[in-house]
Amino acid sequence: MLASDHRLGLAAEAFIFGYPLVSNVRLSVRTAAEGIGPIRPAGYNAFAHETEPPAPLSCFVSVDNDALCSVAEVDLTPGPLVLRIPDTPDRYSVMIFMDAWRNNFAYVGRRTTGGRGGRYLLVPPGWTGSAPASLARIEAPTRLLTLINRFGFDGPADIAAVSRLQEELDLSPLDSEARRAEGPPEHSKRVCDDLRFWEELRIWLRAYPPSRAEAEYARHFTSLGILDDPSPYVDPNPGLAWSLRTGLRAGRDKLERVAHAGRALTNGWVSTPHALDFNLDRLGPGTIDDPAWRISDRAQARLARAMAARLPRGATHGYEEIQASRAIDTDGRQLSGAHRYLLELVPPPQAAFWSLTMYDAPEYYLVENPLHRYSLRSGDRDLRRGPDGSVRILLQSDPPEDGGPLDNWLPAAVGDFRPVLRIYEPGADVLDGTYVLPPIRRIDRSPGQPIIRTTVHRGVGAPGQAGHPGGQVSLDDHR
Template sequence: MTHRRTPALICLLVAGVLAAAGTGPAQAVPAGAPNAAHAALIAAKAYAYGLPLMEFERVRAEVSNTTCSGQGGDSTVNALGSSEHFMPPEARTVVAPNVDTLYSMANLDLSRGPVVLSHPDMGDRYFSFQLMDPYTNVSAYVGSRTTGSAAGRYAISWSGNPETVPGTETITVEHARIWLLGRTLAGDEADRRAAVEKMRQYNLTPPSGTSRSAMCDFGAATPIDQPEGVAWLDALSAALTRNPPPRRDAAQLDELAQIGVGPGLTVSRAGLSPAAHAAVDHAVRAAAAGVPEAAAIKQRTSALQNHGWSVAPDNLGDYGTDYLTRAGVAEIGLGANTPEEAAYTPAFQGADLLPLDSRVSSYRLHFAPGQEPPVDAFWSVTAYDGDSYLYPNAQNRHSVSDSRPDLIRRPDGSIDIVFSHSRPADPGVNWLPVPDGPFRVYLRMYAPQASVLDHTWNPPGIERY
């Protein structure tokens, strides 16, 4: 859906930018160049447009720096790295980490030919390999939901240099540079070891013919510093050169080109006045601060309308020209699945629409008999602290899932999940320890059924207990 009106967020950002930058006395504007106000508006749009691509580039750089061990290589381009451990509670590199699936990751470059992804027979274990383009749209899936669990070999081929590989099923994508993100269901320690044995059989074979896969520690990736202001825009232009944007973005790119943003462009060569150049720099910095807050406000507004749960947008992973939604997801949930693969529903408030806080009360999430999340794979409920990080606790317990044998059901089949700082007295509940203060909850549903996708099934509110 194309935005025909300038979103209110960007208007507010630009107003603040002009006030902060101070345009000073009126200056002559070169013919055809935007004035300070217009340039700031375009710069704010450029940030929203380019954030997902810049995050894609950041992840490629950070994953390439990850140290991997084991026969077969490292985690550089066209090499698959898999993690055999969940993210530990003390880690602060990932917000709201998943503790139900183990991750695999690869940066693909298909310009010299197809890369072959292979996996063993996975039995009834859920797994998926998500292929994302540089703009964080999902290009395709390999996995239990889409291609089945039998052992398979898939040639991932770029449409610009299409080739087939004998003995494989071809998956054609529109970009030469692709982010591959794998998820493999794992439970308790014994099940985690079984999952890792399957993952050790994942293989990625580049055009050179040498299989490259290894076990990695993604939590040890070295963070990459990001440029700011005008430097960020020039880095975006370089990224656009490496990752040609889709044709549907032509109108947006024509507008961004007015301030020197686009493949082969730089802001310094856009002919901007000093005031416009300063406004552009301030606008990018303001947008970098404003997008996270706007995404959080959008989530909380949705939660107020849905008994405390925030409902994800229906176009998750397939954004078209909805650049603001795409930017918001890149900020708070980079690498999100499409709703058909997984539905994400965070809760920030209880059913009373007040913030979740264990100092005020304990809380209960109750699924009545036959009313647990309708999925074809599995569902999980994970508790986090007020900043969306895992809460260290003596039980080392962070989630409840129907995929795990320790899930407690009442005699009538109902399920109670209690969130509290201290262990509840009732042995018939599933206890998730939470900090002594604010906390958050995420409900994840993998391979959700139609009633989740059309919102005829919604989770009940989290009640005081």
């Protein structure tokens, strides 16, 4: 088979286009049937909850230690659903609405409603029925959705209050006689495993069509059979099958290269506030429809969507939350528990709170320590602050010397480690780059010790960039 087969290049391009849909629907099916990490299975159109704070060796890497999550896999095929969200005026909360293509298309929470809850009507595309005017309508771009809710909590004593809020989350059919949701259509068992991705893309592209602009783009792949019915993959043409198998590997390899190409560091911190700006067509309540939050080039937007699909679900646009991670000190050396470090943090402008969480490296699990302290937060009452509000945070594996106060100590791993700063509802100075995070400075260097400068880049696909219980799908799952 000639490498010049034009369908090979098309297949690589089609893999990047279809990967978010296929990986996300697979994960939806798996979560509904098996649960995800500590969250039990609940089927479709029901919430399941994270009931305990994350701990070291959690099921998730770079786990969010600031909020407890609730997840609902949603199928609107039988008809609209009524969503009930409780009032949360005094704590951080956000409900993330994500369509089958991995687009965040709506948010409800503290930033958007001031923590005011309510009853919302989730309607499938094209629905024209009637409903009570008291229900706030949210039109879904696809009939398959994922809802991820996060309630902030203030330590173990606050868990019971969060659990009561979680129990108030509810999904119920608008029509009490609507049939039971069954989830996505299954692919043909007659298709061989190494063409399974293409069969699933063919079926789910039909079941959950993208926006008009992206549907027009999908016609570009007509010769690959993804728009055909019946399936061309049951008894495929040998030339087509070779192109699909080889093109899938080429597309997968491209995503790996992009993931490990690295990104520029800002004072040693890595952040991607615009990683979710690929939703160009279907922006609903709580989103910001502004050129500053859109990737204008559709080819780049598709690549960004595919990169986001590599990560755990639950990430948000930068205007909801920003994460910044750091792996090196001011000298370019890997952060290590063999040394002591100081972060002199001028609090970032925000409307909710900030937190600094410690993870080991390279696994990115929470770090076990005698205080059971995994994060420091802006709301911590014992945190010592300077006259200007700045916080001097000690990052080290051992307690401060000479029995010093522990209030500003964030215990580090004995080996390599990586702290992550999260800023919830970041202010304008954070979003426009006016606010710059300070470096992390090593404070135990011997006089005259030589400096060896290195550069560490974390690719977009570094484990757990999002770190929420939304699940993650490996590229190796796609054959």
